[in-house]
Amino acid sequence: MKTKYYFDNAATTPVREEVLQAILPYFREYYGNASSVYGIAKESKKALEKARAQVAAAIGAKPEEVYFTAGGSESDNLALRGIAEAYQKKGNHIITTKIEHHAILHTAEYLEKHGVEVTYLNVDEFGRISLEELEKAIRPETILISIMFANNEIGTIQPIAEIGAIAKKHGILFHTDAVQALGHVPIDVEKMNIDLLSMSGHKLGAPKGIGAIYIRKGVAVTPLIFGGAQESKRRAGTENIPGIVGMGMAAELAVKEMEEMTEKLTAMRDKLIRGILEQIPHSRLNGHPTERLPGNCNISFEFIEGESLLLLLDALGIAASSGSACTSGSLDPSHVLMAIGLPHEVAHGSLRLTMDRDNTEEEIDFILEKLPAIVQRLRDMSPVYEDYLKSQK
Numbered sequence: 001m002k003t004k005y006y007f008d009n010a011a012t013t014p015v016r017e018e019v020l021q022a023i024l025p026y027f028r029e030y031y032g033n034a035s036s037v038y039g040i041a042k043e044s045k046k047a048l049e050k051a052r053a054q055v056a057a058a059i060g061a062k063p064e065e066v067y068f069t070a071g072g073s074e075s076d077n078l079a080l081r082g083i084a085e086a087y088q089k090k091g092n093h094i095i096t097t098k099i100e101h102h103a104i105l106h107t108a109e110y111l112e113k114h115g116v117e118v119t120y121l122n123v124d125e126f127g128r129i130s131l132e133e134l135e136k137a138i139r140p141e142t143i144l145i146s147i148m149f150a151n152n153e154i155g156t157i158q159p160i161a162e163i164g165a166i167a168k169k170h171g172i173l174f175h176t177d178a179v180q181a182l183g184h185v186p187i188d189v190e191k192m193n194i195d196l197l198s199m200s201g202h203k204l205g206a207p208k209g210i211g212a213i214y215i216r217k218g219v220a221v222t223p224l225i226f227g228g229a230q231e232s233k234r235r236a237g238t239e240n241i242p243g244i245v246g247m248g249m250a251a252e253l254a255v256k257e258m259e260e261m262t263e264k265l266t267a268m269r270d271k272l273i274r275g276i277l278e279q280i281p282h283s284r285l286n287g288h289p290t291e292r293l294p295g296n297c298n299i300s301f302e303f304i305e306g307e308s309l310l311l312l313l314d315a316l317g318i319a320a321s322s323g324s325a326c327t328s329g330s331l332d333p334s335h336v337l338m339a340i341g342l343p344h345e346v347a348h349g350s351l352r353l354t355m356d357r358d359n360t361e362e363e364i365d366f367i368l369e370k371l372p373a374i375v376q377r378l379r380d381m382s383p384v385y386e387d388y389l390k391s392q393k
Contacts, residue, residue: 004317005363009203009295010152010180010354011321015246016205022249023207026242034239035230044241051248058251059178059197060188061214067231068244071211072179072200074224076103078213078235079175079196082221083144084116087173091141097121097129098339100148101177105335121147126288127156127340135166144173149181149197153336153352154287155296157185164193173219179203179211183254184262184293195219201247204254205357210243257357265294265355268364272297272353275368280375286337286350295355300342303385304349304378312374318367321352345384 006014015023032041034048049063056063069075084094096108098120108118119137121129129147145167150157160176167174175196178187183204189197197214201207215221215234227236254261269292277283282302301309306322313320333347342350353367379385 002317003314003319005319005366007318007320007353007355007359007363007367009356009359010155010293010352012202012208013205013356014358015207016250016253018253019205019207019246019249023242023246026245030241034241035228044239047241047245048239051244054248054252055199055212056214058182058187058255059199059214060190061197062217064232065214065217067213067215067234068239068247069211069213069235070209070240071202072101072177072198073103073211075198075200075211075213076101076177077107078221078224079198080104080107080111080144080146081224083173083175083196083219084111084114085222086220087143091139091143093117093119093139093142094144094146095119095121095134095137095142096146097123097148099123099127099151099153099336100146101152101179104146104148104177117141123156123339125340126291127151127154127286127336128288128291129158129163131159131162131166134163135170138166138170138172142170142172144175146175146177149176149178149187150185150293151287151336152180153334154298154340155180155292155354156287157181157291157293160194161192167195168193180293183251183258184295186258189214189216196221199247199251201243201250204250206246206250207243210240210247212247261357262294264357265359268355268359268361269295269297271361272355272364272367273299275364276371279368279372283375284346286340286342293354295359297353297355298350299353300337300346300350301375302346302349303382303388304375306348306350308378309349309351309374312377313371316370318370321354322350 030040030043032044034044052066053063056066112118123129147158147163164174173195177198179200182199195216199212201210225236276299284300286298310322333344337347
C-alpha cells in the first residue's frame with residue numbers, strides 16, 4: 001500500500017518545495033564549477049558562500065568555520081579521525097557514549113585498532129549521560145569528547161552546554177553529532193563551547209548526500225579526502241552546489257520556523273505518547289519524558305516483535321521504524337535500547353514514530369485508532385503473551 005502517513009522523519013525528510021525551487025537553477029542554468037573563474041562559475045561560488053553563511057547562522061558560527069561534506073556520517077568520521085590524527089602527539093584518548101550513531105561508534109572501533117583508547121560512557125534509563133562520570137573519565141591524554149546532541153532513536157537531548165563547559169575547563173576539544181538536532185532545537189556553538197559539530201541536510205528538508213561540519217577556528221583537523229583545495233583544503237572534491245544550496249535554504253527556514261514548529265510538534269508528540277500509553281497495556285516510553293526532540297515518540301510493547309508491527313502498519317499506509325535492527329539484516333536489538341536497560345525481548349518490540357512539519361493531528365488520531373488493535377492482534381499470536389496470561393490466573 002502507498003504510504004499515506006509518514007512517521008519516519010528521523011530517518012529522512014521529503015525535500016521542501018521552497019528548497020527544491022532554490023536548487024533547480026543550479027542543475028541547468030548555473031552549473032559552473034565553483035572553483036573556476038568565469039561567469040556561471042562565479043554564480044556557483046556566490047551560492048556556495050551564501051549557503052555557508054546560512055548554515056553558520058543556524059548554529060551561531062562564523063561562515064569560514066563551516067565546511068560542506070557528503071553527509072552526517074562523513075562529518076562524524078572527519079571529526080573523530082581528523083582530530084585523532086592531528087592531535088596524536090598530545091594524546092590518544094577519546095570519550096564518547098554507548099548510544100552514539102554508528103558513524104561514531106564504528107569510527108571509534110576503527111581508531112581503537114590504530115592505537116587510540118576510547119571510553120564509552122553509560123547512560124541512565126532515559127538515555128542521559130552523567131556529568132560526574134564524564135569528568136571522572138577524563139585523563140591527561142584525553143584529546144576529544146564526542147557526545148551526540150540528541151539521540152536519533154529515543155530523542156533524548158544531552159546537557160550539551162554543561163558538557164561543553166567541562167571540556168573547556170579541562171582544555172579538551174568537544175564534538176557533537178547534531179544531525180538530529182539541527183533545525184529542531186536551538187544551537188549556539190559559542191555559548192555551548194562546541195568545537196566541532198556534525199550536520200546533515202536530509203533531516204530537515206534538503207536533499208540526501210549533503211552535510212556539513214563546523215570546526216572552530218584554530219582547531220586542527222587532518223582531512224579524510226585529498227585532491228583539490230576545496231573547502232579550505234579540509235575536504236577535497238568539486239562542491240555539490242545544488243545540495244549545498246538546498247542545505248543552506250533548509251537550515252535557514254528551519255531556524256526561522258523553529259519556535260512555531262516546536263510548539264506544534266511537542267503537542268502532537270505528547271498527545272501520541274499519552275494516547276498510546278493509556279490505551280495499550282504493557283507499553284513504556286523510551287527516552288527522557290521532557291528533554292527530548294519535539295517530534296520523537298519511541299515506545300516499547302511487551303510480547304510482540306517490532307518487525308511484524310511495522311509490516312502491519314505499512315499495510316495501513318503508515319511508515320515508521322522499529323527499535324530493532326532486524327530490518328537492516330541484523331538480529332540484534334537496538335544498541336540504544338539495550339544501553340538504557342531494556343531486556344532483549346522488550347527492545348525487539350519497539351516502535352519509533354517521528355514527526356515533522358507535514359504531519360497533522362488527524363494523522364495522530366488515525367494511529368491512535370489503529371495501533372491498539374494491531375498490537376493486540378500480534379499479542380494474540382504470541383506464545384509468550386499466552387504464557388503471561390496463564391501466569392496471571
